[in-house]
Amino acid sequence: MTQADLAERIGVTRQTVIAIEQGRYSPSLEMAFQIAQVFDVPFGDVFQYPNNPNNESGTP
Amino acid sequence: MPYEEKRAWIMVFVSVIAYTVYVALVLSRADGTALTEVSYAATMLWSIGGAILASIVLNIAVSMASAQKNLKDQRDREIHQLSQYIGQSFVVIGGVSALGMALAEVDYFWIANVIYLTFLLSAILGSVAKIMAYRRGFQLW
Numbered sequence: 359m360t361q362a363d364l365a366e367r368i369g370v371t372r373q374t375v376i377a378i379e380q381g382r383y384s385p386s387l388e389m390a391f392q393i394a395q396v397f398d399v400p401f402g403d404v405f406q407y408p409n410n411p412n413n414e415s416g417t418p
Numbered sequence: 419m420p421y422e423e424k425r426a427w428i429m430v431f432v433s434v435i436a437y438t439v440y441v442a443l444v445l446s447r448a449d450g451t452a453l454t455e456v457s458y459a460a461t462m463l464w465s466i467g468g469a470i471l472a473s474i475v476l477n478i479a480v481s482m483a484s485a486q487k488n489l490k491d492q493r494d495r496e497i498h499q500l501s502q503y504i505g506q507s508f509v510v511i512g513g514v515s516a517l518g519m520a521l522a523e524v525d526y527f528w529i530a531n532v533i534y535l536t537f538l539l540s541a542i543l544g545s546v547a548k549i550m551a552y553r554r555g556f557q558l559w
Binding site: 370371373374377380381383385386389 | 419420491493494552554555556
């Protein structure tokens with residue numbers, strides 16, 4: 359699937375898809391779910407949030 | 419380059435060129451006399467009108483030349499909203515400045531030019547913010 363195909367399927371421009379891939383734009387929750395749905399994979403397989411590098415357990 | 423970013427570049431260039439031409443013409447007429455005595459109103463109106471016309475023509479040309487569909491998506495709307503917030507702050511500054519100058523009974527020349535300048539800064543800074551958001555990235559928080 360090309361960037362243009364993905365963009366068309368979720369209703370955004372190709373530049374927006376590129377910006378998401380490069381980390382220059384965080385999509386809305388709805389857009390993120392749409393992307394995951396296009397690839398037919400769980401949400402967490404497409405988007406990950408890095409753990410706090412100072413605290414791997416996540417507790418303060 | 420997204421279509422909205424092209425429009426932002428057009429706004430920057432047209433605004434700067436129009437204002438530069440206006441300032442050059444007014445200063446050339448001063449020739450040692452006080453600036454408040456210079457005929458500026460028609461020049462200012464032609465400058466603003468010319469900028470608007472040039473912007474419309476260039477936007478139409480860019481739109482027709484764009485190979486891609488000029489779709490405005492959520493990211494475009496969010497970046498536009500950000501640029502509006504930044505640009506409109508200068509409109510408020512201009513309004514408050516003009517109010518203060520009017521209360522101080524400053525000459526109309528300076529009031530009009532301060533307002534024009536703040537409109538220019540509003541357009542430029544809003545457009546620069548938009549360009550930076552497209553180029554460097556944008557996070558809505």
